[in-house]
Amino acid sequence: MKISNETKVGALTAIAIVILILGFNFLKGRNLADRSDKIYAEFPSVEGLQVSNPVFIKGLQVGKVYAMKEKDENLSGVIVTISLNKRVNIPKNSLATIGSELLGTSSVKINMGNSPTYIQDGDTLSTMKTLGLADKLQSSLDPTLAKVNKTLESLDLVLHNLNSTLDPNTKNNLQSIIANLTNSSKSLEKLLDAQTGMLAKTLANTESVTGNLAKNNDKINATVDNLEKATGKLANAKFDEAVASLQSTMAKLEATVDKVNSNQSSLGALLNDRKLYDQLLQTNRSLTTLLDDLRMHPKRYVNISVFGKKDKKGPLMSPIYDSTSTKQGNQ
Known part of the structure; x- marks a missing residue:
């Protein structure tokens, strides 16, 4: 069965009217379903x-x-x-x-x-x-306004009584006090102006200092970087190993000095044994005497001449110059 276009249009129109009525009632607060x-x-x-x-x-x-x-x-x-x-x-x-x-x-x-x-x-x-909001505000303000009006009336009465009580001398005194207060306020204003000027100068100096710091900011940063590098190197230095090595060297030096001061080592015996010192001194004196005699009388020890005469002088008994004696030895 074929449905004509008129039937379709009529059905759609009826559905649209129903939806319109339901939507209108819903917006009006009417729930047709319940x-x-x-x-x-x-x-x-x-x-x-x-x-x-x-x-x-x-x-x-x-x-x-x-x-x-x-x-x-x-x-x-x-x-x-x-x-x-x-x-x-x-x-x-x-x-x-x-x-x-x-x-x-x-x-x-x-x-x-x-x-x-x-x-x-x-x-x-x-x-x-x-009561609405305006009515509530009005009801709250009415008692307050009434109290304010009563306070103003009382203040007016007090001022009237005060004006009638004060005599002309008292009024003049009050005027002079007010004038003095005016002068004091002017003096205070001048003082504050002076202090303001000083404060302005101080602020200007502070601004100048901060400006110089801002100009030298790069230098300050470079100095801080160098200081940081130096402190980093000091932090990375092997102080503990250096101190330990120095302590070890000091201990060895102390042991060496102890051996020198004792008679167990050769150097200690040489330094501390007086008898050995005297023997070495005597040996040195005898050697010096022998060398001087060899120099003064070489023919006595080496004879290279066939027809030479034999040196019949006796040997030297002491060196020519004896550092251990103040007298000159025989030649």
């Missing part, structure tokens, strides 16, 4: 309240504002229809109020009562007028 109870509340004014605004009980949203209409032609009140989407038992002596937040929307708040009987579908809640 069955909900409707109760009513009469307010003298609903300023700020709109359809689909929430309804709260103890901070929990239990419904929405379904509709609003005037009570009569004189607009003596407004009847608000509340659609409840939660099954809650609301006592009959509960009160409905309109609350508005400073930066939020208005809403209906139901203050639960204590009646054993509950509101049924179609019943009307009692209402209570609540």
